[in-house]
Amino acid sequence: MRALIYLRVSTDKQAVKGLSIPAQKERCLQYAKEQNYTIDEESDIYVDAGESARTSNRPQFQILWQRCRTDRAVEAVIFYDISRLARNRIDFALVKDDLAKRGIKICSATEGIDSSSSGQLLEGVLSTVAEFFSVQSGEKIRSGMGQKVKDGWWATRAPYGYKNVQERVTTGKTRAWIEVDWVEAKWVIKIFELFATGNYSTKSLAKHLQEKGFPVRKHSRSSGKLHASTIERILRNKFYIGIVNWGGITSEKCNHELFLDTQLFDKVQAILDARLGGASRNRRLFSILKSVSYCECCGSKMTAEEQTTSNGNTIRYLRSLKAKHGERVLCGQKYVHEDVYLQQFDELLKKIELPDSFVEKLRARVKTLFADEQTVYEKARQDILNRIADIKRRKKNLVLQLIDTDKAKQSDVELYESVKADLDSDEQRLTNELTNAESKIAGVVRTIEIAISLAANCHYAFQKAKEPALQALLAQTLFKRLDMRDGQIVRAVLNEPLDYICYNRLKKYPVFDLASSGGPGGTRTRVSAMFPISTNL
Numbered sequence: 163m164r165a166l167i168y169l170r171v172s173t174d175k176q177a178v179k180g181l182s183i184p185a186q187k188e189r190c191l192q193y194a195k196e197q198n199y200t201i202d203e204e205s206d207i208y209v210d211a212g213e214s215a216r217t218s219n220r221p222q223f224q225i226l227w228q229r230c231r232t233d234r235a236v237e238a239v240i241f242y243d244i245s246r247l248a249r250n251r252i253d254f255a256l257v258k259d260d261l262a263k264r265g266i267k268i269c270s271a272t273e274g275i276d277s278s279s280s281g282q283l284l285e286g287v288l289s290t291v292a293e294f295f296s297v298q299s300g301e302k303i304r305s306g307m308g309q310k311v312k313d314g315w316w317a318t319r320a321p322y323g324y325k326n327v328q329e330r331v332t333t334g335k336t337r338a339w340i341e342v343d344w345v346e347a348k349w350v351i352k353i354f355e356l357f358a359t360g361n362y363s364t365k366s367l368a369k370h371l372q373e374k375g376f377p378v379r380k381h382s383r384s385s386g387k388l389h390a391s392t393i394e395r396i397l398r399n400k401f402y403i404g405i406v407n408w409g410g411i412t413s414e415k416c417n418h419e420l421f422l423d424t425q426l427f428d429k430v431q432a433i434l435d436a437r438l439g440g441a442s443r444n445r446r447l448f449s450i451l452k453s454v455s456y457c458e459c460c461g462s463k464m465t466a467e468e469q470t471t472s473n474g475n476t477i478r479y480l481r482s483l484k485a486k487h488g489e490r491v492l493c494g495q496k497y498v499h500e501d502v503y504l505q506q507f508d509e510l511l512k513k514i515e516l517p518d519s520f521v522e523k524l525r526a527r528v529k530t531l532f533a534d535e536q537t538v539y540e541k542a543r544q545d546i547l548n549r550i551a552d553i554k555r556r557k558k559n560l561v562l563q564l565i566d567t568d569k570a571k572q573s574d575v576e577l578y579e580s581v582k583a584d585l586d587s588d589e590q591r592l593t594n595e596l597t598n599a600e601s602k603i604a605g606v607v608r609t610i611e612i613a614i615s616l617a618a619n620c621h622y623a624f625q626k627a628k629e630p631a632l633q634a635l636l637a638q639t640l641f642k643r644l645d646m647r648d649g650q651i652v653r654a655v656l657n658e659p660l661d662y663i664c665y666n667r668l669k670k671y672p673v674f675d676l677a678s679s680g681g682p683g684g685t686r687t688r689v690s691a692m693f694p695i696s697t698n699l
Contacts, residue, residue: 165199165238165269167191168226170246175389183209186242193271194240226259230266233473238267244403321401322379322392323350324418340418347421349376354422355394358429363448364390364397397434436634439587449480450634451503451644457482458647460493466500480646506651507637507644511621513671514640514656514664521618546592553589557582617664 169186187207196202201207208222231235239261240345241247247268248254258268320326346455356362362370372388380386400407401422404416436453448466449455455464456681462483468476482495482505560581597689620640640660645653656664668674 163199163237164233164235165194165197165201165206165208165240166226166229166236167194167201168210168223168239168247169207170220170223170241183211186246188239189242190271193269197238197269199238199240227260230261230264236266238269239653240269243270243272274531321399322396323347323402323421337443342419342421344553346377350396350402351422352611353425354430357393357397358426358433360433360631364393368393394434397430400427432635436631436638448630448634449478449500450630451480451500451507451637453634453638453646454641455480455503455646457484457493457495458645458652459495460484460486460491462486462491462493467497495646496648498646502649503644503646503651508621508624510651510654510673511624511640513668513674514617514660515619515621516614516617516664516667518618520667521614525614546595550589550592553585553592558583560585567685614663617660 167182167187167190167436169190171183191201191203208226210220210222226239230239244254248257263266320340320343323343323346324340325346327339327341329337349371353367356370357364357367367390368390371393376388378386378388378392378620384486400421401416401418402422404411404418404420406416449464452466456462457464460482462485464480465483467479467481469479477495478500480500482493482499484491484493484495624633624636627636640657640658642655643653644651644655649674653675654673655661656668661676665676668676
């Protein structure tokens with residue numbers, strides 16, 4: 163009777179615990195001899211080293227399973243125990259059922275399973291126990307790895323550009339960490355630098371780097387080809403700027419050496435977001451207007467598509483996605499050439515762009531109005547500083563009072579600690595108020611100045627920005643949304659505070675949906691107070 167033997171270990175620790183491949187092999191061969199099975203040690207033994215039994219997708223197990231389907235001489239599959247074959251009841255049942263249909267028995271060399279009712283009961287219990295220990299082990303591993311991430315360490319295989327390093331310490335345990343792999347790190351830097359030019363998509367960059375000899379990591383499922391998904395995964399990985407993400411846990415307490423410039427990383431994220439409308443998994447075509455464009459008919463986002471004509475020319479269209487919140491919606495919106503919308507967008511920018519004389523008047527008004535507000539804030543700031551100084555004086559007197567007491571009672575010490583804690587809390591609160599008072603007005607002025615500069619140069623900047631990704635960023639900065647219908651931009655909503663700054667200039671154009679009032683507080687309310695919509699500068 164012909165039988166096959168399957169052996170498996172998932173870690174080196176299992177070998178130490180007596181589950182080594184040689185130990186399993188010896189026991190399985192002994193069982194085969196006792197049961198009068200014939201085993202050819204050269205061709206009938208299949209070994210998976212370093213493979214988990216949680217999945218049936220193990221290389222040697224798959225080969226064994228395939229042989230069972232084609233070799234009619236095989237009558238049994240022998241393994242050390244059920245946990246070697248599967249740690250999942252469903253997988254175990256599927257394997258057993260498939261082999262049983264072919265007349266092949268499964269035999270545990272150590273657990274005494276047979277076809278009797280008690281043997282079947284034992285088999286079910288053992289497969290359940292194997293799954294329980296597998297799940298329990300997984301929970302312990304995930305918990306340990308999660309804590310490792312919180313402490314700023316990487317828990318699994320190092321990202322591209324780094325390498326895993328291990329060292330056995332005197333206690334017998336293994337110390338593990340990651341280091342920069344400078345061979346790979348140079349390629350990571352090149353990926354970011356090339357993508358930041360705006361001249362590559364992830365797909366074209368993958369092709370370019372493959373041609374330049376990019377060293378793809380080799381593993382059991384590697385095809386040796388550099389894919390666009392790999393490029394995007396590298397570009398989106400915050401690990402390169404010191405932020406560790408794993409299993410839903412995020413830690414900014416990193417312990418690894420950084421080699422990538424943070425500003426370069428941020429620029430790449432901006433380009434990716436502009437191209438994909440903030441959706442890192444979106445594989446649709448890039449469009450300058452896509453991230454701010456909506457279908458006026460159904461409210462869906464707009465997307466870009468390309469079609470090739472009979473003479474080989476490629477035409478880019480914008481169309482409605484015809485879907486909201488994952489649900490399909492009815493929409494009669496037509497496909498429209500992207501250039502039609504871009505021409506109208508160019509005209510919108512011309513209408514927004516403020517003349518130099520108007521800009522100077524705006525800046526003069528900002529300076530005048532904020533000079534008055536600065537006086538008010540300065541008084542508030544000085545009041546807070548005086549109150550902080552008073553608290554520090556009271557804390558000093560409290561300490562001196564305690565020192566002057568010949569024999570301070572426990573109740574005196576407790577009272578001192580209580581009063582000191584209250585004073586510390588008041589001091590911290592006032593310090594926070596001071597910080598807010600100092601930064602608030604500066605932040606408002608800075609926001610308004612940026613908005614004025616954008617409005618003064620938006621059309622010129624759009625024309626000078628040759629990279630489509632930069633033009634898309636400018637569109638996102640200026641506009642909250644553009645509603646489109648059958649080749650017309652029918653509604654344009656500006657971001658705050660541009661809507662107030664440009665109100666008088668744009669109110670005569672129906673396409674602009676301009677806010678007429680602002681909510682309480684914030685930059686918009688301040689701007690509306692400074693530049694009332696009835697004011698003509």
